[in-house]
Amino acid sequence: MIIVQKVNKFFGDFRALNDISFEICKGEIVGFLGQNGAGKTTLMRILTSYYLATSGKVEIDGNDIVRHSLLCRKKIGYLPENPPLYMNLTVRDYLKYSASLKDVEIKKQKMQVDRVLDDCNLKDVQNKHISILSKGYKQRVGIAQSIINDPQVLILDEPTIGLDPLQILQVRQLIKRIEDKRTVIISTHILSEIEQIAKRVLVIKNGEILIDRPISVLLDEENISRFVFVVKGDRNEIEKVFINSKEIISESFDSCGDVHSVKVKVLQNWTNHNELIHKIIRAKAELVEVKKLKPTLEEVFISKVSNQYIK
Numbered sequence: 001m002i003i004v005q006k007v008n009k010f011f012g013d014f015r016a017l018n019d020i021s022f023e024i025c026k027g028e029i030v031g032f033l034g035q036n037g038a039g040k041t042t043l044m045r046i047l048t049s050y051y052l053a054t055s056g057k058v059e060i061d062g063n064d065i066v067r068h069s070l071l072c073r074k075k076i077g078y079l080p081e082n083p084p085l086y087m088n089l090t091v092r093d094y095l096k097y098s099a100s101l102k103d104v105e106i107k108k109q110k111m112q113v114d115r116v117l118d119d120c121n122l123k124d125v126q127n128k129h130i131s132i133l134s135k136g137y138k139q140r141v142g143i144a145q146s147i148i149n150d151p152q153v154l155i156l157d158e159p160t161i162g163l164d165p166l167q168i169l170q171v172r173q174l175i176k177r178i179e180d181k182r183t184v185i186i187s188t189h190i191l192s193e194i195e196q197i198a199k200r201v202l203v204i205k206n207g208e209i210l211i212d213r214p215i216s217v218l219l220d221e222e223n224i225s226r227f228v229f230v231v232k233g234d235r236n237e238i239e240k241v242f243i244n245s246k247e248i249i250s251e252s253f254d255s256c257g258d259v260h261s262v263k264v265k266v267l268q269n270w271t272n273h274n275e276l277i278h279k280i281i282r283a284k285a286e287l288v289e290v291k292k293l294k295p296t297l298e299e300v301f302i303s304k305v306s307n308q309y310i311k
């Protein structure tokens, strides 16, 4: 559905994108991850033909983005970083205007506006001016305009930025509702969000693709394991066991009476379980439970992007 080949983007001498290549299949939901300034917005602007790439090629559904720019744009819905909302219009009028801009047939415009008002839970505020809406509602209006022409490809640039947790949840649920049968690209630096929405991530760093993998594969590759040891006994003695075990880094130590829960991280190939258990026994303590924790995407991301590997 989307083919990107060797795309470069220069702003003057500054290379914002460096030889970016990837393909996204129809119906895939892909997350663009990366720190601020990584190049996510620039790449999205090239995919939506808002910017021209300095070199390289982009195809949307078999059409070259430069030669068939209008055709490509008709297939794409785009929520920019700062959606261009007209504050003095009502929600309904703004969506009607967006429908005409996107060349939705006149006789279908009312139906499409009603559909997106419904999809985005905006019926209650359809006759209110956009200026008086909360940020969460404004963002939903921005998403509504992005799907007004029922696009096959949906590109959402940081859709939950600046929202409170409840608004984030509502926007996330909305994205899940509208992603059906579409190819979706969503950029964010909220990793838990990507884990819940996308199946694949492209991690961008300094204008280059650092990682392009399914999230499940990425999580399996993590070279750090985390365990929780629940140990019963004297706190001081148990603390000493963990502090003095070289390959183990204690991350937290929570006690309830004489039962202590110690969260640790170790390298994935760590095999000295027996030695640790012997030390616990020698400390006259009892090992009650050991749990292996699944790595979160956030941990994987931090270790890959900032190279903060276990020391």
Ligand SMILES: Nc1ncnc2c1ncn2[C@@H]1O[C@H](COP(=O)(O)OP(=O)(O)O)[C@@H](O)[C@H]1O
Residues within 6 Å of the ligand: 011, 014, 016, 034, 035, 036, 037, 038, 039, 040, 041, 042, 043
């Ligand atoms: N129009 C522009 N002119 C000059 N530099 C730009 C422009 N747009 C983006 N940049 C630079 O390109 C880099 C990537 O920016 P951007 O794509 O906005 O990153 P992200 O969306 O990942 O935060 C940044 O260093 C930014 O300052």
Ligand SMILES: [Mg+2]
Residues within 6 Å of the ligand: 040, 041, 042, 081, 157
């Ligand atoms: Mg950005």
